[in-house]
Amino acid sequence: MFANPLAHNIRTKGLVAPIRLAKRGKADVMIRKTTGQTLVGRGTYGRQSWNGQTVTVFGCSGFLGRYVVARLARQGTKVIIPYRGLYEYVRHLRPTGDLGMIVPMEFDVRNPSQIEECVRYSDVVINLIGRNYETKNFSLDQVHVDAAQSIAEISREAGVSRLIHMSRINARTNAHSDVLVSKAFGEQRVRECFPGANIVRSSTMYGYEDELLNNIGKFKHFYMTVNNAAQKLRPVCVSDVAHAIDIIRDNEDTVGQTFELFNPKEYTRKDVIELVQFLIHEKVWQVNVPSKLLRLAAQIADVLPFHYTSQHEVDLMSVDDVPTANDPSIQTFADLGIQPHTLELAALQYIRHYRPSQHEEDPMEPKGHKAFRKLRVPVSNKDIVV
DSSP, X not given: OOSSTTEEEEEETTEEEEEEOOSSOTTOEEEOTTTOOEEEOOSSSSTTSOOSOEEEEETTTSTXXXXXXXXXXXXXXXXXXXXXXXXXXXXXXXXXXXXXXXXEEEOOTTOHHHHHHHHTTOSEEEEXXXXXXXXXXXXXXXXXXXXXXXXXXXXXXXXXXXXXXXXXXXXXXXXXXXXXXXXXXXXXXXXXXXXXXXXXXXXOXXXXXXXXXXXXXXXXXXXXXXXXXXXXXXXXXXXXXXXXXXHHHHOGXXXXXXXXXXXXXXXXXXXXXXXXXXXXXXXXXXXXXXXXXXXXXXXXXXXXXXXXXXXXXXXXXXXXOOOOOSOTTEEOGGGGTOOOOOHHHHTHHXXXXXXXXXXXXXXXXXXXXXXXXXXXXXXXXXXXXX
16 A cells, blocks of 8 residues: 555645554564563554454553553554443444454453453453442452452463553552552552563543543532642643553563653642643632541542542542652653653643633643743644644
8 A cells, every 4th residue: 555564654734744554574573571472463564454462451441441442453453342331331442443453342350251251362461440439339449459360360371471450650558548559459469460460550641531631621610629739740641651551562671560650740739720720711710628528528429329529539639649769670651762741732632622612712822821931842743642
């Protein structure tokens, strides 16, 4: 189709964007360090061919999952997408890959035989399962500890060569949040069951379906905070995290390593509120609520049949994003060769729809806000996330 199978140009409105189509040739061979498995590339690298790899992505219906699946499918990877409940939760993922390359499989994480069916033919398993609240069916320990252990054990027994487990920054056994404590114990179980697994700890993520920028824009007339919004955040773009996971999967030198993905710049939640307020040209009415009172209200809301908020989510609002210090064994974006997107320059595309109609097409005007004056990078197309 193209004269050069390694790269071609897409021309849209006079803009030329180079896109690389191949990392390995048809006859290239890759040996898995953990299992000695030999992988031979098949066909041309790209969406319309199979690159020889099959990946199972647990938690594919979540916020990060759709970005990971789309990136894998774009490269010609066959992706198994296990789902629980209704098929409509993963239906939107089918068009991300070519015909037959995205394979939905219904499963229950408490059923070992169904997990084994999902990983049986995969050489990589990515576990993105996680949530910030409990339900009538699953506790935090069942989601973050028991499910993680089951997936790691069954993946090892099935001969899976790589396992990538998604955790969270600040995941410690002595954390002031049950979510972070269960995440920490989940990491330990994964390490015990699958010693060569990769642990990926991400800070707060933002994107089209996030619970940071979009919540501020959605509840701009009554946005509740605790501790005067002094929580320290290091927000990262969800597409950067998906990119990092893809590099980890494809690089055998990363086996067994732990990664912490965070923004090099630190913000307070109040800084983020002010940024959103500036970008959408509307006042965000911040209402500070005592944490104990908000936690009590969240406990009452937990009784309702639908999820509105949870005491665990209130606890997380008081925990700062603090990367692990003085640990050379923990890798970051820089070790993967990724330059994270700048929040000030990337945020507008996710919250523009919260602007009043008369300001909908207004430019960003980066010089009009103190946060932009501190930036050392110019506004450019590289900060527009695709």
